Amino acid sequence: MEQNLKQLFQIQQVLLSEGYPDYVRVSKEICDFCKKDEESILEVLDKIKGGQPWEYIRGLTEFCGYQFIVNPSVLIPRVETEQIVDIARLEVAKRRIQSIIDVGTGSGCIIISLAKIFGSRLNYTATDISKDALEIAIKNAQLNGVEKDISFVRTNLVDGIQISSDTLVVANLPYIPTHIYNTLDSSVTDYEPKLALEAGKDGLKYYSELIDDLDSIKEKRNIQLLIEIDPSIEEVLHGLLLNREVHIVKDLKNLSRFALVSLS
Numbered sequence: 001m002e003q004n005l006k007q008l009f010q011i012q013q014v015l016l017s018e019g020y021p022d023y024v025r026v027s028k029e030i031c032d033f034c035k036k037d038e039e040s041i042l043e044v045l046d047k048i049k050g051g052q053p054w055e056y057i058r059g060l061t062e063f064c065g066y067q068f069i070v071n072p073s074v075l076i077p078r079v080e081t082e083q084i085v086d087i088a089r090l091e092v093a094k095r096r097i098q099s100i101i102d103v104g105t106g107s108g109c110i111i112i113s114l115a116k117i118f119g120s121r122l123n124y125t126a127t128d129i130s131k132d133a134l135e136i137a138i139k140n141a142q143l144n145g146v147e148k149d150i151s152f153v154r155t156n157l158v159d160g161i162q163i164s165s166d167t168l169v170v171a172n173l174p175y176i177p178t179h180i181y182n183t184l185d186s187s188v189t190d191y192e193p194k195l196a197l198e199a200g201k202d203g204l205k206y207y208s209e210l211i212d213d214l215d216s217i218k219e220k221r222n223i224q225l226l227i228e229i230d231p232s233i234e235e236v237l238h239g240l241l242l243n244r245e246v247h248i249v250k251d252l253k254n255l256s257r258f259a260l261v262s263l264s
Contacts, residue, residue, distance in 0.1 A: 007031060007041060014045045018187075026054055033058055051187040064113040068140045073132035074107040075196040080251050081172055084228055085113045087249060087258055091168055091224055092118065099123040099164060103157055103171040103210060106196060108137030108150075110170055115146040124150040125161060130195065157210050165221035165264075171210060172228040177203040180232065203233040204240060211240065214263050225261040234259075 011030050015023035034040035047057050055061040055076045061068055063077040064085050070076055088110075091097060102111035105126035115124050124146075128134050134154050141147040153161065163169070174197050181189070181198040188197070199205040207227060214225065229237060234248060234256040244261055251257035 004031070004036060007036060007038070011041065011045065014048060018048055020054070029058065030054070051185075051190055053187055053191055056191060063107075063109040064116075066109075066113055066116060066144055068107050068109050068112075069136055069143065070107055071136065072191055073130065073193060074136050075192055077107060077109040080253075080257060081110070081228060082113075083249075083251055084170065084172065084226060084258060085110060085117070087260070088114055088168060088170055088226055089117060091226065091260070092122070095168070095222055095224055096166060097122070097168045097222075097224070098166040099125070099168070101158065101161065101163065101167060101169045102126045103169060104128055104173045104196075104206070105137050105152070106133050106172070108140045108152075110172060111150055112137075112141055112144050112146055114170075115141075115149045116144060120149050125153060126150055127153045127155050127158060127161060129154065129156050130193075133193075133196075157206070158213050163214070163217050163220070163223065165219075165223065167223050169210075169214065169223065169225045169263075170227075171207070171225070173206040173210065174199040175203045175207065175228065175230045175233060177201060177230070177232065180230070202236050203230055204236060207237070208240060211261075211263075220264040223263045225259075225263055227259050227261070228257060229259055231255040231257065 008027050011027040012023050015026055020026055030044055044057055053076055055070050056072055061070050064082050100114055100122055105111055105128050108126055111124055111126045134152050138152055141150050176197050178198055178201055241261060247260040248256045249258040
């Protein structure tokens with residue numbers, strides 16, 4: 001018992017020095033992962049000190065209460081992104097949505113969580129340009145028992161995707177402006193895929209393209225777009241979406257983090 005407490009304290013001290021806000025939970029996960037073996041714990045701590053994220057070391061993380069496989073080909077799901085699932089739930093009920101398309105799905109955490117919530121009564125499609133990311137997303141769908149409910153398509157944004165009326169398009173695309181990306185901690189820039197983070201000078205490189213693609217759909221009705229953004233690009237986003245019905249939703253830190261856009 002005393003040895004276990006000593007290990008936990010040792011791990012927590014390292015996690016605190018590396019800036020882990022959830023160091024209590026992670027320290028317990030490390031103990032379990034290493035089966036309390038001292039040598040294994042030291043190896044993990046050395047990797048963390050070197051900047052490697054714990055989620056990649058473990059190969060697993062949690063999102064909306066579900067387990068997801070992660071590796072450096074996909075972005076580690078952030079806690080704040082869970083709010084996009086809550087917003088989507090309300091939109092499905094309010095707008096009588098029949099289909100959900102998750103653009104740039106990455107690990108698949110958003111579309112899989114929604115499929116777990118709504119079941120087979122909705123149609124689900126997930127796209128990504130990265131073959132490696134899609135392979136992880138499919139594994140995560142299998143892990144969570146929804147692989148038969150979701151169509152996974154390798155494509156750029158929504159190229160070739162049939163989008164009908166009563167559709168919610170969800171996207172957590174790269175949105176970090178280049179000048180901000182260059183200031184991020186090395187634990188992000190050295191390990192997480194740049195393709196999933198950096199989005200040009202104003203952070204709207206991919207969202208601009210997505211909105212153009214969605215605007216080209218003919219005879220569309222009740223198509224809603226829900227996106228996650230960086231608070232720094234809110235003003236530029238409004239400029240992009242002139243004459244649109246746009247609702248900005250703040251996150252738990254009172255920062256402008258999500259945008260709901262009515263496209264038809």
